[in-house]
């Protein structure tokens with residue numbers, strides 16, 4: 001089991017999560033972040049800090065979000081690591097509101 005990022009992160013990328021991860025598991029592209037399942041120790045530290053609830057433990061993942069398991073594995077293997085807080089993407093606050101947070 002591991003912990004993964006799902007679609008709510010898309011075009012938000014608030015990066016609160018990277019500041020609490022003890023294993024530097026987060027990788028990212030220009031839209032969102034992904035968790036490297038090889039490095040993640042399932043500590044749960046990143047779950048409560050995500051302002052748009054994009055992060056799930058796989059064991060609690062709703063069925064419609066299961067495709068994100070493979071996406072996190074594939075993307076994290078191919079993308080650079082994110083370890084420092086960054087500015088949210090333009091429009092992130094509006095998107096957060098649209099998502100109901």
Ligand code: SF4
Pocket residue numbers: 005008009010012013014015016017018032033049050051052053054055
């Ligand atoms: S805190 Fe949430 S929205 Fe922000 S980068 Fe991490 S997973 Fe994405």
Ligand code: SF4
Pocket residue numbers: 003020021022023024025026035039040041042043044045046047
């Ligand atoms: S569960 Fe822990 S180790 Fe895994 S990504 Fe989140 S903070 Fe990092």
